[in-house]
Amino acid sequence: MINSDYSIDDLHFTTRSIDGGNTIIFNKQMIFSIIYIIKGEGKYQVQHNTISYGSNDIFIVVPGEEFQVIQTTSDTEILEIKFSDLFINQKKQFDTDRSDRTHILYSANQNLDYIVNIKNNIILAHQIANCLLSEIREANIVDGEYLKHLVYMILLFLEKEIKKLLPSIAGLTIEQKVIKMLQYIHLNIFEPKKLTIQELSDKFFISPTYIGKYFKSHTNHNLHHYILQYKLNLIQYRLKNSNMRVSEIADEFGFSDKSYLNKIFLKYTGISPSQYRINSKNKNFLSNIS
Template sequence: MVKENLYQPFEIDFKELKEFPKAMYKNNFFKLIYIVDGTGLQYINQYSFNYRKGNLFLITPQDSYSFVIEDKTKFFFLSFNDIYIRPKTNKDNDWVQRMEYILQNASHRPGCILKNRVDKPLVSVLVEAIYNENNFLQLYHAKIVQQIVNTLILVVARNIALKLPKNIKENTGEPVLDILHYIQQHIFEQEKLKSECIGEAFGISLAYLGRYFKKQTGETLQQYILNYKLRLIETRLLHSDMRINEIANELNFSDESHLHRMFKKHKGLSPSQYRKRNL
């Protein structure tokens, strides 16, 4: 495992490679990787994805990653740490806490993060603008690059937030964000996902917890946990070679048939049919 270091609040690099260094990388900072051109395979944690021009990946501090290049690839790398997105004034504090939450939330969402169709050409323009500013070094280029980087990170946050519960907004109360983070942290620990445990962890009564969570997110607590598990199952079906019984065991279903029934009820296909159709 290779660890890289970050010496500035953010660092930018463009590389054109025929072969990616044969190593897995893991860092203590965030890294955006945009495919300017080329094709190949990205490995992140235990999953693999075909990449192509226009894909954007966010590597969080929890992730390990590498690439296998098929066609010569031009990469854009933007590395930044949580210090970079921390508030400069108390006025900014609430929004930045949401930003940190949103970016950390990406750790369970491997693959291209551009889900909003209108943002794809926008990201292409932003990356090209950074490239041009770095090449021509005109007056105020450093300040302009910083503003473009800020915009790019906001676009990333917006695309990740699209997959959060439907009522989550940038001004959503902090307690529910902490609850969502708790659920994601403990999604593989069935006991800790019980309402009683969540309420106890946050000092919230069982009666109030359900009403509060539904009001803040638009989903019941159990709906959110189920939908989150469904997304994890989809990821494993499409981007890993895990068997159905292994996925069922990991996510604490009583057995493979239990996962099969639940998945088919909500997706209209069995897990094996879903994997076969989408692959």
């Protein structure tokens, strides 16, 4: 049930109350949504990634994903803030590295741990979200710039925590074509055939003999290594946060079989996927009992 609705320029605010046991589906939407959990508990699921949510959690729904779902286990109230990437790119406050910021926000779904990090470390983010909520619940809203400023601040917190979980992009400012390449890689990481040199060359109109050099000159990363490292980061997340078998993970990420995934994982991490899973669970156990 929608409780209230308010729009100003490029922003659209909605508060909703959802009974426990129900589902909200964000089906390949073309805009961003910041979700602030006012109260309630449940799960947020993107593809195979699932994380529990609770009161005061903040996360972002990104454009283009096939499957993003909120499943409520108790009565839940949310504040949803919708906006397009134009909202980010047209504002002076975002002039510095704004293309980088768009890319980082598009990458949010690859590792949902940023939600936990914000909840545990950034109390100010919750306070700002509550200020937003108070403002839009007022009968007469006259200071639209103040609302925009609050949304900017939440985006900066989201960017900071999401960026910590991404492969580093050091050095040069990234031009728009490279941003598109990074987004394409992230969205197609489960389909290796779309990430061959020839496919990337055809997609972005760059010679196959030059595309690797082009990518490295703008990101300081080898193209093949970036794709592999990004894939391994996601595999580590699967091993820590899902019950999928190693063979299922190998199949999901396009490895020919479990043994090849074992070989690659061992080469880059020093341990097997199974041992990595055991170690991560032991660390969680130790952190829980300490």
